[in-house]
Amino acid sequence: MxxxxxxxxxxxxxxxxxxxxxxxxxxxxxxxxxxxxxxxxxxxxxxxxxxxxxxxxxxxxxxxxxxxxxxxxxxxxxxxIDVEHVTRGTVYPLFTIEDVRLAETRAARHLGKEFGIEAWDTAEVRDHEPALAPNVRGAMFVRGDHWVNxxxxxxxxxxxxxxxxxxxxxxxxxxxxxxxxxxxxxxxxxxxxxxxxxxxxxxxxxxxxxxxxxxxxxxxEPKRGQMLSLAHVPPVLRHCVHAEEVYLVPRPSGELLVGATVERVGFQGAVTARAIAGLLAAAIELVPALGDLAISRTWYGFRPWAPxxxxxxxxxxxxxxxxxxxxxxxxxxxxxxxxxxxxxxxxxxxxxxxxxxxxxxxxxxxxx
Ligand SMILES: Cc1cc2nc3c(=O)[nH]c(=O)nc-3n(C[C@H](O)[C@H](O)[C@H](O)COP(=O)(O)OP(=O)(O)OC[C@H]3O[C@@H](n4cnc5c(N)ncnc54)[C@H](O)[C@@H]3O)c2cc1C
Missing domain, CATH: 3.50.50.60 (FAD/NAD(P)-binding domain)
Structure with missing residues (x-):
């Protein structure tokens, strides 16, 4: 054929x-x-x-x-080619006790075992990802959330x-x-x-x-996504961290990706000051030590989206x-x-x- x-x-x-x-x-x-x-x-x-x-x-x-x-x-x-398939898992930070309780329920889901879902308390968060801000009260950890380059x-x-x-x-x-x-x-x-x-x-x-x-x-339609990366040497984070406003992806190559916006602006190909400022503010609030890292790249892409x-x-x-x-x-x-x-x-x-x-x-x- x-x-x-x-x-x-x-x-x-x-x-x-x-x-x-x-x-x-x-x-x-x-x-x-x-x-x-x-x-x-x-x-x-x-x-x-x-x-x-x-x-x-x-x-x-x-x-x-x-x-x-x-x-x-x-x-x-x-x-x-090594596609950098990293299997260390993703931390979803939680800010209230109610959220931590919900995470415990989710950990009990039928897929909890295959995906290694755990609910972390404050002490476990400090232990596993000490750079997270002090207001993070707990986390849901999904060992099965992986990433690639x-x-x-x-x-x-x-x-x-x-x-x-x-x-x-x-x-x-x-x-x-x-x-x-x-x-x-x-x-x-x-x-x-x-x-x-x-x-x-x-x-x-x-x-x-x-x-x-x-x-x-x-x-x-296109849904524009803007991102940036920081020079992540020596590394501040071990895991991928995914919060409401921002996610952080540490790559073996020494970059920390900070993403991403979701915008309905047609095919406007631009990295905007507001988007990068917003992503950086959310990232630094979540992990204060990131404020000292150098910005290495900024970029955008058009996600293909159906209604x-x-x-x-x-x-x-x-x-x-x-x-x-x-x-x-x-x-x-x-x-x-x-x-x-x-x-x-x-x-x-x-x-x-x-x-x-x-x-x-x-x-x-x-x-x-
Ligand atoms: C900032 C951002 C972060 C994302 N993060 C993630 C993530 O963490 N995990 C995840 O799973 N997904 C993520 N996505 C989504 C993912 O990138 C897309 O869903 C995926 O790349 C779509 O792939 P595609 O091949 O359909 O489209 P594209 O990669 O856009 O490829 C389409 C190709 O078609 C070509 N083309 C178009 N028209 C023509 C033509 N007329 N003739 C010849 N060639 C043509 C284009 O040049 C292009 O190369 C992210 C996207 C963005 C923008």
């Missing part, structure tokens, strides 16, 4: 890799370089447990989380894809999907036609524009051979391995092998 994958973010690269391993002839088209957009801008946290009741989304997230140790080892073996991950997936036989066409921008007699036949990229039996759109926040090229409508905040995965209704995998919003790094596996199985067998009812593109196509 000849497949054109459009978009070289984490979703396009991971899916191209899986499709090639399953025997497809894959061309991956990316207008810039792999990881140039949201996938290079992310913090790389792999935190699949939601606050609410179990849902198909949480199932998808947990399934992907379970794949990560194997994915990291496999990519390292095939490309030599997403810049390395997307490059590793792209290299592994090429090694598996994928033709990577970087620097080529797709202007439209070719649809003839109700079937996708390929795409037009910088005036060149690239043919395929199947076209998969993995174009992140820009997917709505390509869907519009054949008269379709998909309400995908119900769920991914959009599956066949495009009414156009045979056209598929979409996007709108992973705040969890695209976490969800990449399962998305790649699911889309490959679905495209090749016609069956997704998972409960995908909440994710199908036709939920928007039929709702006007």
């Amino acid at each position: 000849k497949i054109v994958v459009v978009g070289g973010g984490i979703i396009g690269c991971a899916t191209a890799y899986e499709l090639a391993r399953a025997g497809c002839a894959v061309t991956l088209i990316e207008r810039a370089t792999p990881g140039a957009e949201a996938s290079g801008a992310a913090a790389g946290m792999l935190a699949p447990l939601g606050d609410s009741a179990p849902s198909p989304f949480e199932e998808l997230a947990i399934a992907s989380w379970r794949l990560y140790p194997k994915v990291a080892a496999e990519l390292r073996e095939q490309t030599g 997403n810049q390395r991950l997307v490059i590793a997936y792209a290299q592994a894809a090429v090694a598996a036989g994928v033709t990577l066409r970087a620097g080529l921008s797709v202007s439209r999907v070719v649809v003839e007699s109700g079937r996708a036949r390929g795409v037009v990229a910088d005036g060149e036609r690239v043919d395929g039996d199947v076209v998969l759109l993995a174009t992140g926040a820009w997917t709505g524009q390509l869907v519009a090229s054949f008269g379709g409508r998909l309400p995908i 119900d905040s769920l991914p959009v995965l599956g066949p495009w209704p009414g156009v045979d051979g056209l598929w979409v995998a996007t709108a992973h919003f705040r969890n695209g790094i976490l969800l990449a391995p399962i998305t790649a596996q699911l889309m490959t199985t679905w495209i090749m067998t016609g069956k997704p092998g998972m409960d995908v009812r909440d994710f199908r593109p036709d939920r928007f196509v039929n709702a006007r």
Whole structure:
């Protein structure tokens, strides 16, 4: 099967890799370089447990989380790239006794064991993460919340894809999907036609524009996220720390990531003074010692978002051979391995092998 994958973010690269391993002839088209957009801008946290009741989304997230140790080892073996899969766990600081009680209830959840969920009292917080501010009364600790270096991950997936036989066409921008007699036949990229039996759109926040090229409508929007990093040598924090206003991700490379805003400002590509000031104020309030660290980088990215905040995965209704995998919003790094596996199985067998009812593109196509 000849497949054109459009978009070289984490979703396009991971899916191209899986499709090639399953025997497809894959061309991956990316207008810039792999990881140039949201996938290079992310913090790389792999935190699949939601606050609410179990849902198909949480199932998808947990399934992907379970794949990560194997994915990291496999990519390292095939490309030599260490994706910095860190398994030290995340601390969720709590400021009231009631919150600590709630955390104890959550620790008793059925997944508590697999994810190593613990409720820490004040003394345990001081013991495990002494740099946290004195007003932190307790914490929920989730040992199973891991993180990776997403810049390395997307490059590793792209290299592994090429090694598996994928033709990577970087620097080529797709202007439209070719649809003839109700079937996708390929795409037009910088005036060149690239043919395929199947076209998969993995174009992140820009997917709505390509869907519009054949008269379709998909309400995908960008949600801008701004972040910064601090020089974290010697390290102040051991764990990832995730509070309401800010999260802090210590990378083995010696950076501490401070994130992130979630803004609905269209495609305004800018790092703003207000956002960076807000993130820094929240970070220093939570961990006062961070005030003395040097700022190393600031950046932004556009998360692909659908109005119900769920991914959009599956066949495009009414156009045979056209598929979409996007709108992973705040969890695209976490969800990449399962998305790649699911889309490959679905495209090749016609069956997704998972409960995908909440994710199908036709939920928007039929709702006007
Ligand atoms: C600040 C921030 C922090 C985040 N933190 C996390 C996190 O901790 N954990 C997590 O799981 N997720 C996180 N995310 C979310 C995650 O980054 C995204 O969900 C994910 O990267 C989306 O991947 P993608 O491949 O769909 O999109 P993208 O990475 O945006 O890739 C789409 C690609 O398509 C290309 N493209 C678009 N149009 C065309 C065209 N016409 N022709 C050719 N190529 C085209 C683009 O150049 C781009 O490279 C974060 C995001 C941001 C911005």
